Amino acid sequence: MPVNLKGRSLLTLKDFTPDEIRYLLNLAADLKAKKRAGIPGDLLAGKNIVLLFEKTSTRTRCAFEVAALDEGAHVTFLSNSQMGKKESLEDTAKVLGRFYDGIEFRGFKQETVELLAKHAGVPVWNGLTDLYHPTQVLADCLTIMENIAKPLNKVKLVYVGDARNNMGNSLMIISAKLGMHFVGIAPKALFPEEHLVEEMRELAKTTGAKIEFSEDIAAVDGADAIYTDVWVSMGEETQFEERIKLLTPYRVTMDMMNMTHNPDCIFLHCLPSFHDLETSVGREIYEKYGVAEQEVTDEVFRAPCSKVFDEAENRMHTIKAVMVATAGR
Ligand code: CP
Ligand code: NVA
Numbered sequence: 103m104p105v106n107l108k109g110r111s112l113l114t115l116k117d118f119t120p121d122e123i124r125y126l127l128n129l130a131a132d133l134k135a136k137k138r139a140g141i142p143g144d145l146l147a148g149k150n151i152v153l154l155f156e157k158t159s160t161r162t163r164c165a166f167e168v169a170a171l172d173e174g175a176h177v178t179f180l181s182n183s184q185m186g187k188k189e190s191l192e193d194t195a196k197v198l199g200r201f202y203d204g205i206e207f208r209g210f211k212q213e214t215v216e217l218l219a220k221h222a223g224v225p226v227w228n229g230l231t232d233l234y235h236p237t238q239v240l241a242d243c244l245t246i247m248e249n250i251a252k253p254l255n256k257v258k259l260v261y262v263g264d265a266r267n268n269m270g271n272s273l274m275i276i277s278a279k280l281g282m283h284f285v286g287i288a289p290k291a292l293f294p295e296e297h298l299v300e301e302m303r304e305l306a307k308t309t310g311a312k313i314e315f316s317e318d319i320a321a322v323d324g325a326d327a328i329y330t331d332v333w334v335s336m337g338e339e340t341q342f343e344e345r346i347k348l349l350t351p352y353r354v355t356m357d358m359m360n361m362t363h364n365p366d367c368i369f370l371h372c373l374p375s376f377h378d379l380e381t382s383v384g385r386e387i388y389e390k391y392g393v394a395e396q397e398v399t400d401e402v403f404r405a406p407c408s409k410v411f412d413e414a415e416n417r418m419h420t421i422k423a424v425m426v427a428t429a430g431r
Pocket of ligand 1: 158159160161162163230238372373374
């Protein structure tokens, strides 16, 4: 069956079939090659896109803007609208749906992006909520495809850290969809919601995926990729003390990379990262708790095995694929 995603929203990859996800990844690779070849695009010509941000962003905002402009769309960035304050989400969605051909939302509640999609009448794309970060994990899989000489269904992806955040959830979901071996390594208190794990394990039975969790970092053995994320996600800033206690043993170090026994194992991180003291938040945490490197050491972050900037670039190519597939001409 040919894949047709026109008019579809991307709220979570749970809603997409494995074939649809593979289609987006292949389209992203094609669009990346097209951009590298200097071929101008017009797949979004005449389209208008609005970007709604409740939370801060560097990559996601810039990826949506550049991707839209590359393919001929116009973009509005909106971070101080009436939405939810003086105007309901439903009314805002109906208004924006009259003006725009696609809406990106980054914010707190998953329900917000769902409500927007229900009422807008145009595709809505989740640019990160507390629960999911679907465009990020598309970029992550494209980076794995480019850097690991194995089909995705032979890849062991190990996520270490806060396994119940938007990244832990989304990496588990895409792994289950694409038949990957996913291992979440975290203290039990930070394992994902049991119902989501069960749902993904059911799905894994049909895709050949394996979904495992462990508290023991020795479970990195045989990993093709080690992935981590910040210990405290946006909106959880009161949790630093507890997370430092829980997650310090789970910091990604060179010793942990070596415990994979795979010299080709790559390191991935969605970014931004606290790997040194070059940020105001990082320095504040250092002064308060004495922790200079949080979720990953500077050594691993800067090592040849680290593909974090390829991954960041791939945000743009994969987001372009999502917009072209769902709202393109
Ligand atoms: N990875 C990611 O979503 O980065 P931003 O927060 O900078 O958008
Ligand atoms: N878990 C992080 C991801 C940032 C891209 C957060 O939500 O802050």
